[in-house]
Amino acid sequence: MDLLINPDRERTKLALLMALLVNGRTVFEDFAWATGAERFAATLKEFGLEYEQQGHQLVVSGKGFQYSVPTLLPIDFPEYESVLLWTLASKSCDTVYTFAADGDEAGVASVNAAKALLQKYFKVNVQADEPARFAFCFDMAEPPIRKDSLGNVPYIMRNRLLLRTLVRSEYLAFEEASVVRDQLTRMLQYFGVALKYEGRGMEQLSEFERRLMMAQGKKIERTQATELSETKVITARDYYIPGDSTEAFAIALLVTVGGVHKDTVVKVKNVDLNGGRAGAFGCLKRMGANIETVSRREKFGDVFGDLEIRPLAAGKRLQGRRFSEEIISTSLEEYALLSVAACFAGGETILRLPKEVREQIRPVNEFLAENLRKTGVEVGVYDDGIVIRGMENIVNGSDFDGGEWPQVGLALTVLSLAIQNDEPVGHVEVVEQSFPGIVDKLKSVLVQENSEKEGA
Structure with a gap:
């Protein structure tokens, strides 16, 4: 059976932002709105974006670098979206911008949260600071580039640096240890921005430099270098947003652990396979899953393709593995799903979180572990992440609740379906808000399995 999935949410919003900066018309092929993208696009209208859906296409007209900026800036978007919108505004250091809300407790809290987030990513000159109103100008100075414990610039900051350098016609260069969530970087290259993005290592050194470092016993690390130069105009190009x-x-995961018929083959079409974003597939394959990329396309500046998934062979099960911070940094959206995979794996699975997100994810881990333990699986939450000792046959488990976290709810939905639990997962509506229609798609895999059993 073939399945189509919703377009990638983050990439959709980045692409809409790029379309604003294009001097002309961008056409998105086979377009569908990702969750939250319509609201983001409506806000970009205030910057001058124009768009119209024509059949399976979205036709977008951009303003180039001459886009307008509203002085009353939005404050109720997720962090990475807010930072993108504010970065567009930061091209002007003379304009006075304002965060404002109602004067009640909720309004004051929202302005304070936006102010704290703004000052995390930007240097600003405060013009007015009142309980429900904060007015400021952007400062010309840039905060220093700080890398995380893995030697990378955190992706929200990287996107902010790239976008601000672009709209200000400036120069930027930095190196990172690896590639994590570089969708905007590759998008900029595709749209013709003067950007170099390349791996560097021994091949960039002269023979003398190589010999000297080897004699000194120094390890030659390979790095990912980014260099952005002044770009006058971004020209229009068609674009496609993968799943x-x-x-x-x-x-x-459901095909792998759900006990589906041995002859089941599920093809998921046009999946985003960006290596810095989709590392979870490599994790699941390392655990023994039968996943194959049957159509890999390098188009529109990035990689996407069709995945073909088959159930495990009779008598086989997933095997526990230890996954480092580096690989988990490319799999944070799938962290809860990897935890469910570990519940079915032989031996012990350890998922180590990058240092910068451990405190933030700790309560999510505790909540997730509480649900997973309902199956009888051993789960331990520790400072670095989570450790799970799987079971060969999981037959118990009910009263699952995803709470306020859609990724947790999605993972528990897969778990519930895999063990044939009849009770719905609590707060499944939160899952559907982020991943519309996903529950029915998951159930269709099991319906396909049942029909194959009946025809056998």
Whole structure:
């Protein structure tokens, strides 16, 4: 059976932002709105974006670098979206911008949260600071580039640096240890921005430099270098937004652990396979899953393709593995799903989180572990991440609740379906808000399995 999934949410919003900066018309082929993208696009209208859906295409007209900026800036978007919108505004350091809300407790809290987030990513000159109103100008100075414990610039900051350098016609260069969530970087290259993005290592050194470092016993690390130069105009190009990796991973996991008929073959089409975003597929394959990329396309500046998933062979099961911070940094959206995979694996699975997100994810881990333990699986939450000792046959488990976290709810939905639990997962509506239609798609895999059993 073939399945189509929702477009990647983050990439959709980045592409709409790029279309604003294009001097002309951008056409998105086979377009569908990702969750939250219509609201983001409506806000970009205030910057001058124009768009119209024509059949399976979205036709977008951009303003180039001459886009307008509203002085009353939005404050109620998720962090990475807010930072993108504010970065567009930061091209002007003379304009006074304002965060404002109602004067009640909720309004004051929202302005304070936006102010704290703004000052995390930007230097600003404060013009007015009142309980429900904050007015400021952007400063010309840039905060220093700080790398995380893995030697990378955190992706929200990287996107902010790239976008601000672009709209200000400036120069930027930095190196990172690896590639994590570089969708905007590759998008900029595709749209013709003067950007170099390349791996560097021994091949960039002269023979003398190589010999000297070897004699000194120094290890030559390979790095990923980014260099952005002044770009006068971004020209229009057609674009395509591939499917959400998280949705595809949930389907792949259910086919793997759901006890489906041995002859079941599920193809998930046009999945985003960006290596810095879709690392979870490599994790599941390392555990023994039968996943194959049957059509890999390098188009529109990035990689996407069709995945073909088959159930495990009779008598086989997943095997526990230890996954480092580096690989988990490319799989954070699938972290809860990987935890469910570990519940079915032989031996012990350890998922180590990058240092910068451990405190933030700790309560999510505790909540997830509480649900997973309902199956009888051993789960331990520790400072670095989570450790799970799987069971060969999981037959118990009910009263699952995803709470306020859609990725947790999605993972528990896969778990519930895999063990044939008849009770719905609590707060499944939160899952459907982020991944519309995913529950029915997951159930269709099991319906396909049942029909194959009946025909056998």
